[in-house]
Amino acid sequence: MKTRPPARADRFDSALGFTAQRGPVARLIQIVLYVVLVAVFAGPLVALMVGAFSPVADPSRLTLWPETLTLDNFTAAFDRGVLRYLANSFIVVGLGLLLQILVSVSAAYALARHRFPGMRLVLLLILSTMMLPEEILAIPLSLVLADVPIVHVNLIGTLAGMIIPVAAWAFSILVMTEFMKEIPLELEEAARIDGAGDLRILWTIVLPLCRPALGVVGIFGFTMIWDQYMLPLLVAQDAGQFTLPLALRTLRTDEQAGLGVLLAASLLALLPSVIAFLALQRQFMKGLTAGAVKG
Structure with a gap:
């Protein structure tokens, strides 16, 4: 040989x-x-x-x-309401990401651990939402937000109209579902023998093991919500409801502001995403490499 x-x-x-x-x-x-x-x-x-x-x-x-x-560029940017726009962005991304993680974890646990009729159809419908561009969904979404079914509430002109639509994201649900499928069922069976229910199993056993996936979902979800432009454009009715990405368009068309003010606001819009990645990079890397090595 x-x-x-x-x-x-x-x-x-x-x-x-x-x-x-x-x-x-x-x-x-x-x-x-x-x-x-x-x-x-x-x-x-x-x-x-x-x-x-x-x-x-x-x-x-x-x-x-x-x-x-x-620091004149930042001073001029603050005089034009950038801090207010920044606060709106933090409110939207904070509450939106919290709701998105709750919905993703709940939906993923149901899809990964329970079998019910039509589950394949549900997965197909969730996956199909990723194939539609925002421009196609803009008009139907604006009609729904103007008159929310069942409750008949108008969310146009409110920050809630920017938060609720991002509460469910197919990418986060699919990532969490695939990760939860890799968790051994024996761990849950042992907990059920001890009398634990689904909620306790999810909170004390499944979620701690899903921290890498939560890091991936957190970073991508934060970036997706923070960079939203179409949704705030549909919902906001005055400058007081603008988020920072939407306010950048206004600064770009403001000839008196100048390029320096626009760059200062752009830097403020960039920093939160960088900080979020640095804070979650360890879990993010673990989530990307999870399952790559079998042993």
């Missing part, structure tokens, strides 16, 4: 998927490639941060190194 010859010590597999020779030339190419990648991906972010803290006189000349630092 022939054995494979050992790998040469002077070769290595790069993270980009190709094999290269060790040596000064290969190291130089690798450094240049990494610098180009960092410039492409980090360059716009650096330009955004520099422009937010610098006076921008010419919109066509954004630099990566500030000549002078100032």
Whole structure:
């Protein structure tokens, strides 16, 4: 039986998927490639941060190194109500994400642990909602929010009209369902022998094991709700109900505000998503790699 010859010590597999020779030339190419990648991906972010803290006189000349630092852009943005828009965004994303997680966990536990007639149809309907773009749903959604069935309440012009529609998201439900299916049934059977009910099993056994999936759902759900533009555009009737993404459009058309104010508001809109990812990145990475290794 022939054995494979050992790998040469002077070769290595790069993270980009190709094999290269060790040596000064290969190291130089690798450094240049990494610098180009960092410039492409980090360059716009650096330009955004520099422009937010610098006076921008010419919109066509954004630099990566500030000549002078100032907070005038943020002061002007605050004078135009950005803090109010930011507070509206936090209210919508906070309550919306809480409802979304509650709905996703409840629906996923029912789909993963219980069998009932029409379950495949329910999964198909949930999955089909991901195939429809927001533009198609805009008019029906606005009609429903103007007169909510059964209760006949008008949610147009309220923050509740931006919160309730995001309470159920097919992506979160499917992620939680697939993750809960991997939890051994023996754990729940042992808890039922001890007299635990479904709610206690879900709270004390299933949810602690689903923390990686909750991290994935939390990050994607936060980003989805925070970046909502179409929904606030349909619901908001005056500037006091704007969220920050919707207010950016107003600042963009405000010739007196200037590009610096727009960049400052854009930086404020970007930071919460970055902070949310940094706070949940450990659970996020565990959720992405869950099930990749069997053992």
